[in-house]
Amino acid sequence: MNAMTIAHMAGVLTSAIQAADRLELDALKGPALADMDLDRIRDIKRDCSTCISLLDLHQPARPARKGATMSDRQFQESKRIALARQGWHCLRCGRNLHDTSVWPGRSGHHRQLRRRADPAVRDLPCNIVELCGSGTTGCHGWAHAHPAEAERFGYIIPSWRAPLSVPIRDWNGDWWWLLDDGTAQRLTQIEIIEWQSTWKEES
Known part of the structure; x- marks a missing residue:
């Protein structure tokens, strides 16, 4: 994957995490969702974060700065x-x-x-x-x-x-x-x- 593709995929996953954050916040402020639903929201956030971390591993390594x-x-x-x-x-x-x-x-x-x-x-x-x-x-x-x-x-x-x-x-x-x-x-x-x-x- 090239850097542009990785950045696009990371952006999509980040949007999913933000949407899940809003759902979780709404659930905590308003009528409580079933525990199963909250667990699903948190699973989505965790899985998206894991995917982002895996994408980061495919990013080209930064060259060590001179004298590092x-x-x-x-x-x-x-x-x-x-x-x-x-x-x-x-x-x-x-x-x-x-x-x-x-x-x-x-x-x-x-x-x-x-x-x-x-x-x-x-x-x-x-x-x-x-x-x-x-x-x-x-x-x-x-x-x-x-x-x-x-x-x-x-x-x-x-x-x-x-x-x-x-x-x-x-x-x-x-x-x-x-x-x-x-x-x-x-x-x-x-x-x-x-x-x-x-x-x-x-x-």
Whole structure:
């Protein structure tokens, strides 16, 4: 497939996700749909996001910029992994990062801040999430402007904690362990309670 075909297909899938978002929002605001119908809407969104991620894998790779280091390349790869892991949504607010009509940009965020992070884990998938905005705008800007609250929800990690040991809360209120291999594992309710208790004791 050429780049134009991929872009067209991604646009169609993005429109489908936007329509499903509107259906889900209407269902939550108005008379409740049957659980089965809501599940179908969410399945459509998930499947479309998966297809978009697969299309992205067929996009020609960006040439490495002159002088790019191994760390730069790892960061770019971890950003790509984070987008696929998040289904092309901002992890904090859920905004569809393919929707250019309401898109304030997107950027990779180091949970353990770049200047403080252990170089061995700084640019690994467990430490990188994709957020809307930049370091001063959108949810990425929020994380840097509100470090205490961001730390509470796993978006900022102090230097004395390891990213693998700190879960993060997404836009649905679910908590996830972000793993080194680029996957994520949902916390159980017991794990959430234990983590929140630990965070309060150590903070």
